[in-house]
Amino acid sequence: MTLVPDPSQKHQRREHGLMLALVSPALLVILLLIVLPVGWLAWQSIYHDGFTLENYRRVFTEDIYWRSFALTFEISLGVTVIALLLGYPVAYLANSVPKGWSILILSLVVLPFWTSVLVRAYAWLALLQRTGVINQFLRYLDVISEPLALVHNTFGTVVATVHILLPFMVLPLYATMQKIPGDLMQAGASLGASPSLTFMRVFLPLSLPGVLAGCTMVFVLCLGFYITPELLGGGRTVMVSMLVSRNVELYNQFGAASAVAVVLLLSVLAIFFVVSRFISLDRVLGQK
Amino acid sequence: MTRISPTRIALYVISALVLVYLILPVLIIAPISFSSARFLTFPPPSLSLRWYQQYFANPAWMQATRVTLTVAFLTVVIATPCGVAAAYAISQSKLRIMRVIHMALLLPLVVPIIITAVGIFFVFAKVGLVATLPGLVLANVMLGLPYVVISVLAGMQSFDPAQEMVARSLGMNRLRSFFAVTLPQIKSSVVAGGIFAFISAMDETIVALFISGGQYQPLTKRMFTALRDEIDPTIAAISTLMTAASFILVLLASARQKKAG
Numbered sequence: 001m002t003l004v005p006d007p008s009q010k011h012q013r014r015e016h017g018l019m020l021a022l023v024s025p026a027l028l029v030i031l032l033l034i035v036l037p038v039g040w041l042a043w044q045s046i047y048h049d050g051f052t053l054e055n056y057r058r059v060f061t062e063d064i065y066w067r068s069f070a071l072t073f074e075i076s077l078g079v080t081v082i083a084l085l086l087g088y089p090v091a092y093l094a095n096s097v098p099k100g101w102s103i104l105i106l107s108l109v110v111l112p113f114w115t116s117v118l119v120r121a122y123a124w125l126a127l128l129q130r131t132g133v134i135n136q137f138l139r140y141l142d143v144i145s146e147p148l149a150l151v152h153n154t155f156g157t158v159v160a161t162v163h164i165l166l167p168f169m170v171l172p173l174y175a176t177m178q179k180i181p182g183d184l185m186q187a188g189a190s191l192g193a194s195p196s197l198t199f200m201r202v203f204l205p206l207s208l209p210g211v212l213a214g215c216t217m218v219f220v221l222c223l224g225f226y227i228t229p230e231l232l233g234g235g236r237t238v239m240v241s242m243l244v245s246r247n248v249e250l251y252n253q254f255g256a257a258s259a260v261a262v263v264l265l266l267s268v269l270a271i272f273f274v275v276s277r278f279i280s281l282d283r284v285l286g287q288k
Numbered sequence: 289m290t291r292i293s294p295t296r297i298a299l300y301v302i303s304a305l306v307l308v309y310l311i312l313p314v315l316i317i318a319p320i321s322f323s324s325a326r327f328l329t330f331p332p333p334s335l336s337l338r339w340y341q342q343y344f345a346n347p348a349w350m351q352a353t354r355v356t357l358t359v360a361f362l363t364v365v366i367a368t369p370c371g372v373a374a375a376y377a378i379s380q381s382k383l384r385i386m387r388v389i390h391m392a393l394l395l396p397l398v399v400p401i402i403i404t405a406v407g408i409f410f411v412f413a414k415v416g417l418v419a420t421l422p423g424l425v426l427a428n429v430m431l432g433l434p435y436v437v438i439s440v441l442a443g444m445q446s447f448d449p450a451q452e453m454v455a456r457s458l459g460m461n462r463l464r465s466f467f468a469v470t471l472p473q474i475k476s477s478v479v480a481g482g483i484f485a486f487i488s489a490m491d492e493t494i495v496a497l498f499i500s501g502g503q504y505q506p507l508t509k510r511m512f513t514a515l516r517d518e519i520d521p522t523i524a525a526i527s528t529l530m531t532a533a534s535f536i537l538v539l540l541a542s543a544r545q546k547k548a549g
Contacts, residue, residue: 016383018377018462019377019380019381019383019386020377020381020383022373022374022376022377023373023374023378023386023389025369025370025373025374026370026371026373026374026393026433027374027389027392027393029370029426029429029430029433030392030393030395030396030430030433031392032426033408033426033427033429033430034395034396034399034404034407034408034430035392036411037404037407037408037410037411038399038403038404038407040407040410040411041403041406041407044410086302086306086309087306089299089302089303089306090306090307093299093300093303105303108307108310108311109310111310111311111314111535112310112311112313112314114487114534114535114538115531115534116490116491116493116508116527116530116531117491117493118491118493118508118511118512118515118527119527119530119531120313120314122317122511122515122519122523122524122527123316123317123527125515125519126316126317126320126519126524127312127313127316129519133316163309163313166306166310167310195293195295196295220400223400224400224401224402224403226401226402227493227512231512231515231516241400241402244402244403244406245402245406245497245498248406248409254410258406261402261403261406261407264400264402264403265400265403268398268399268400285397285398
């Protein structure tokens with residue numbers, strides 16, 4: 001009858017065994033439903049009646065694959081920059097107002113987060129299409145005579161994609177800004193720096209980990225985007241994920257689809273790896 | 289003395305515009321769903337419930353709704369205990385491999401969903417799980433696990449394991465002390481994790497596009513197909529209902545989390 005359980009080796013082994021048993025159902029689900037499938041994909045990309053690198057040769061030499069990868073990286077980069085430019089002021093404002101206001105601002109930011117991606121694609125179609133709300137409104141105001149082509153192109157894809165990814169930018173930015181001590185700004189001001197100089201030399205550099213975390217998340221999520229470009233891109237904006245699905249659904253090119261998927265996955269993992277050298281991955285994945 | 293500077297005003301204006309951009313699409317769907325017009329017109333000519341009637345009268349939409357609710361319910365029932373057990377072990381065990389296992393359990397958040405979807409499709413095709421209910425549930429359990437694990441791990445952080453030790457030293461066995469001492473304290477995070485898993489299963493689209501079929505197609509798959517073909521205001525009605533359901537669940541979950549402190 002001791003308060004601290006018996007520290008003997010036998011006890012410890014039983015303790016370890018129990019913990020592993022507890023974690024095993026979840027681990028089994030993950031191994032069978034994501035590790036095995038992704039492994040299968042990788043295997044299929046190099047093996048088809050013998051080892052072959054033909055699939056990768058195609059991905060790296062055929063024009064359509066190159067163009068799609070280039071377009072996907074371009075769109076992801078553009079979306080990341082726009083999200084940063086839109087998200088930074090909002091996070092800054094939320095950080096600099098009294099608590100009640102910042103809760104309101106952050107609630108408005110995460111509200112769309114909990115709306116299905118499909119629902120938001122529908123909403124953007126309703127807003128942006130030729131007979132949509134925005135075109136009708138502009139014609140009513142006589143600003144335009146012909147409806148603008150706002151959707152079924154890259155423009156519509158980017159507008160809706162930024163909308164979906166913006167919360168992933170604002171939240172890490174806000175979390176980082178909150179940890180910047182206000183004294184530092186006052187110290188800068190007391191030493192005679194103007195507000196803009198204090199911002200540039202003190203606040204901005206200290207917020208950079210949040211910028212990096214937000215940009216990584218937005219960029220990586222955008223690389224794998226599927227529903228939004230498929231519904232709002234009008235078939236012309238072929239992102240990598242659409243290449244994967246078309247190779248499976250339309251052309252039955254499983255090897256090619258697998259190779260594209262593997263290249264996409266390796267790109268994502270490489271980005272996470274590089275970023276993890278600078279900031280903790282927990283921070284990127286939003287667990288602080 | 290404290291005059292509002294022009295930069296400050298610019299900050300307010302830009303932030304307000306960004307917030308409008310974030311909120312407008314969420315708000316626009318409800319008025320469309322109550323409009324009587326066949327095509328999207330704004331403002332709506334008159335109010336009507338015809339799109340809701342179409343939804344509730346259509347056997348295909350109803351079947352899809354049943355599939356969605358069944359899958360989401362079963363996902364929660366399976367993912368929550370698995371996730372709670374795993375989070376408990378990760379937070380209590382000193383084994384070094386637990387860190388690797390923790391990372392592995394977050395994989396569904398890291399791997400692009402399209403890759404997961406195609407991979408699962410290949411494996412399911414081999415074992416005959418494509419277009420079945422168990423296949424759909426299993427995939428959603430995997431996708432929902434990280435939410436439970438993250439939520440419960442956060443809850444475990446404020447829990448003092450010494451309390452469980454005390455209960456055990458007083459003669460309770462491990463299981464009883466868990467249910468009597470630990471679970472009541474982390475209940476809020478468990479419920480929140482379960483709710484997030486439910487929402488994740490309700491909204492999941494991409495994996496369903498690849499592995500569901502026949503009579504086991506969830507709402508999201510049918511909505512996706514419908515959106516690709518034509519824009520039918522019935523979808524506005526469904527979207528409004530889905531959004532309302534999500535928001536109510538999120539409010540419940542966050543009320544729970546606040547209680548957990």
